[in-house]
Amino acid sequence: MRKGLAVLLVLVVMLPCIISSANAWGFTLISTDINGDTSDTFHGGDTVYAHAKTVKNSEVCLYVVADKNEWAGGETLTDVSGGYETVTSDATTGYIPITAIWATTSGDAGNYDIVLDQNHNGILDDVDLVDCDIAVGFSVTVPEFATIAIPVAAILGLVLFFNHRKHKKE
Ligand SMILES: [Ca+2]
Numbered sequence: 001m002r003k004g005l006a007v008l009l010v011l012v013v014m015l016p017c018i019i020s021s022a023n024a025w026g027f028t029l030i031s032t033d034i035n036g037d038t039s040d041t042f043h044g045g046d047t048v049y050a051h052a053k054t055v056k057n058s059e060v061c062l063y064v065v066a067d068k069n070e071w072a073g074g075e076t077l078t079d080v081s082g083g084y085e086t087v088t089s090d091a092t093t094g095y096i097p098i099t100a101i102w103a104t105t106s107g108d109a110g111n112y113d114i115v116l117d118q119n120h121n122g123i124l125d126d127v128d129l130v131d132c133d134i135a136v137g138f139s140v141t142v143p144e145f146a147t148i149a150i151p152v153a154a155i156l157g158l159v160l161f162f163n164h165r166k167h168k169k170e
């Protein structure tokens with residue numbers, strides 16, 4: 001019962017994000033894998049891609065910014081991925097190419113948003129798109145190898161240390 005409630009809560013929280021990722025004009029912006037499939041969780045070391053549908057045949061900029069859920073408009077966009085990407089949307093469909101926006105490292109763990117700067121002025125405006133303005137856009141997690149390797153290395157170090165001391169006493 002409790003589990004069901006938790007799942008329901010998660011769905012209620014997630015749902016507005018799914019709806020709002022498409023705005024009144026039917027424009028969308030999502031974080032994806034290399035194939036263009038929606039992905040909101042990446043391991044440090046993964047490359048984050050973005051896909052979007054926006055105004056046809058327009059040059060736009062893609063920013064990776066720190067996650068924020070109270071976007072009011074007028075904020076200066078600060079890219080954390082080593083620079084924003086500039087792409088041009090298709091003249092017929094309005095889709096941008098699936099674009100690599102960030103080659104992450106294990107030091108990049110955290111929550112982020114993507115902003116499509118439609119009028120490329122480096123400021124969030126009504127015409128720009130945010131993934132996601134009311135929830136985490138995507139998150140980068142520490143790779144499993146590091147979370148396992150560090151405690152294992154620590155235990156191994158202790159074992160070697162005590163072994164060394166034992167041999168010294170003998
Ligand atoms: Ca803008």
Ligand SMILES: [Ca+2]
Nearest residue numbers: 068132135136
């Ligand atoms: Ca957000």
